[in-house]
Amino acid sequence: MPHKNQEARLMPKKSKTLTGPERAENPNPKSGPAYWLFKTEPDAHSWEKQKSRGKKGEPWDGVRNFVARNNMKAMQLDDLGFFYHTGEDKEIVGIVEVCATAHPDPKDDTGIWKCVDVRAVCDMPQPVTLAAAKANPKLSNMALVRTARLSVQPVTPEEWKEVCRMGGLDPKTLGTGSRQN
Numbered sequence: 001m002p003h004k005n006q007e008a009r010l011m012p013k014k015s016k017t018l019t020g021p022e023r024a025e026n027p028n029p030k031s032g033p034a035y036w037l038f039k040t041e042p043d044a045h046s047w048e049k050q051k052s053r054g055k056k057g058e059p060w061d062g063v064r065n066f067v068a069r070n071n072m073k074a075m076q077l078d079d080l081g082f083f084y085h086t087g088e089d090k091e092i093v094g095i096v097e098v099c100a101t102a103h104p105d106p107k108d109d110t111g112i113w114k115c116v117d118v119r120a121v122c123d124m125p126q127p128v129t130l131a132a133a134k135a136n137p138k139l140s141n142m143a144l145v146r147t148a149r150l151s152v153q154p155v156t157p158e159e160w161k162e163v164c165r166m167g168g169l170d171p172k173t174l175g176t177g178s179r180q181n
Helices: 004-010 020-025 047-052 066-074 130-135 157-166
Strands: 035-040 080-085 091-104 114-129 152-155
Touching (some): 035 157, 047 080, 047 091, 080 114, 114 157, 152 157
Antiparallel strands (some): 080 091
């Protein structure tokens, strides 16, 4: 007869759906999608430049932060993200989707850094500023509000819905098959 601890190890673990921050800790979830926020300086890589890449998308390269890298390693195809302009703008201006999972960053010679490819889905009808996000109590725990410097951040489903609402976008219109580009 197995010992009590051995018996516990023989029992199958229950699986659950992981999204955003949970998936970053467990990169092999059973289902998704998850939501993210990608930050960039508009002078370096603007929303207009991202849209010009079309269906092929663009590698989100050059990230040199381990937490951000691990967030990208957790991403799966068709995950959605907010495209955020830093600098003077400080606003969410569009929606992107992950079109290639984590792969070696082409700008890294060390082999340490990874990137994903993202493509533009649609404009945010009304850009959502950092000030507006900070003023919204429903977003008080959002990584953008709490950890402003992290370049690739998880977004919870509740935060996703609220930011979309603030930007005049119905998140249900972002389902597969209805995406632009």
